Amino acid sequence: MLSSRDPEIARRVRDVIVVVVIVAFAVLPIPDDLYRARGLLVIPALLPAGVMLVRRKWPLLALAVSLLCALLIATAGTIAPSALVAAxxxxxxxxxxxxxLIGLIAxxxxxxxxxxxxGVALGGDLFDSTAFQFVVLILLGxxxxxxxxxxREVVSAITERAERAEQGRDEEARRRVAEERVRIARDLHDVVAHQISVISLNAGVASSALETRPERAREALTTIRSASRTVLTDIGGLMALLRADDADDAEDARSLRPQSGLAELDALIARFTAVGLHVEVDRERTAVALSPASDxxxxxxxLEGLTNAHKHGADAAVFVSIGTDADALVLTLVNARREAPSDRAVSGHGLRGLRERVTAVRGQVSTDDAGGRFVLSVRIPTERSSR
Structure with missing residues (x-):
């Protein structure tokens, strides 16, 4: 397995090879006297081997010293292979x-x-082919x-793009986790909040009517039992969806409890009526084309409007209007409020989640709390207006 020290070891090995080659050209007995340095010329012939050790830090200095040594040896009528290889x-x-740019000039x-x-070593004969041999070697270097x-630049660019892509995948994963948390919170609110409200209200009824009206207390306890079973079933379906290993399992989990729509409006009203909420409905007979998500x-x-009316309404009554306006479905729920409005009542988690869901289908939500009445208005575009 490679370690962080391997590149440094490789550099040292290359330095040793370069130095050995240059020294070999300087001291080996080359048959041709034109390429053999004698006497004190061995010193400038060996000097480039030393400066090669600093060529990575000061490459221009190493090149200049090598050329200077080659020129010095050339004045003695000798071509210095060691200095030219070093160059x-x-x-x-x-x-x-x-x-x-700098490299091309150098x-x-x-x-x-x-x-x-x-040419100097050849006595001024610049057209001798020998003068071109080491020139080609320098150009090749x-x-x-x-x-x-x-x-190296290509590898660096590829690595940078890979790192950016990996960072983008990490950010996308974090974004999806955040969206999944929001979705789980919405689903939990949708499947739990109403039933818990029903359980809480009927528990109060049962405790107050236990001695004076045992039949009423029994009915309240029956409602609590039914609501408890419903909320456990809903939570079980949600847990099955969260534990699904793949898309097919997720679809199977969703199919256990399909999403509700306006076709179940009567059943929804009946549930609230059963727990003591009087619901008056004004519904247009004109059919409205909604996508499954909008429905x-x-x-x-x-559900959110009726739950709020049940929890916070003053007279256990709510007026519901279902109509259309310019290619949009308009829902209006009006109920008398029990007490002065608070920020929590007007902008609680339920209404915040509802705004997010309605916005997701390009709809609008507005609330009004004045004159002792709370008004919730929801406008959802139809399929025809969405095209």
Whole structure:
């Protein structure tokens, strides 16, 4: 397995190889006297091997020292292979570390200096093919440096895009978790709030009528038992949906209790009537085309309005109007309020969740609490107006 020390070890190995190659060109007995440094010329022939160790930090310095040594040896009539090989390595480092523009200038200058120094060693014969040998090597070093830099930039760009994509996936996952939490809170409110309200109110009725009106207390306890079973069934269906491992299981869980719509309005009113709420309904006979989502939201709006009227109403009565207005379904619920309005009553979790659901189907919710009456108005676009 690779560790953080492996790149440093690889760099040191490359440094050793470069130094060994340069030293070999400087001290090995090359048959051709034109390429053999003798006497004190061995010092400038070996010097480039030392500066190669700092070529990553100071690439221009390493290249300049190598060319200077090659030019110094050339004045003695000798071509210095060690210095020119070091110049090719320096050209690679300049392009790799300093970029294409600076590298192009440096490589061109180095090739020109190498060509002229070789010409000096050849007695001024600039057209001898020997003068071009190490020039090609320097140009090749620059080209390889440019290729290495380009590859590193491509890898860096790919890595950056991958990191951005991973960050985007993380943010998307967090957003979906937040949306799922909101959805769970809404579903819990939808399936639990009304039944808990019914249980609470009937528990009060049962406790107050237990001795004076045992029949009424018995009816209240029967209602509590029925509401408890309903809320347990609803919570069980919600838990099955949350525990579903895949989309098919989720669909099966949803199918256990399909979403309610306005077709179940009579059953909804009957449930509230059974717990003592008088519901007066004014309903238009004109059929309204709603999408399944809008139909369910309309049902939830009526459920929320009737629950609030049951909990906070003054005379256990509510007026419900269901009509249409300019390609939209309009629901209005009016009930007398029990006491002065509070911020919690007007903007509780139920109404906040209802606003979010209605907004999701491009509808509008408005409330009014004046003159002793609370008015809830919901406007939901029909399918025709949504196109």
């Amino acid at each position: 090719a390595v320096g050209a690679f480092a300049v392009v790799d570390q300093r970029g294409r 490589v061109a200058s180095a090739a020109l200096v190498a060509y002229l120094s070789n 620059g080209a390889l440096g440019d290729a290495t830099r380009s590859r 369910h939201v309309a049902y939830l709006a009526l």
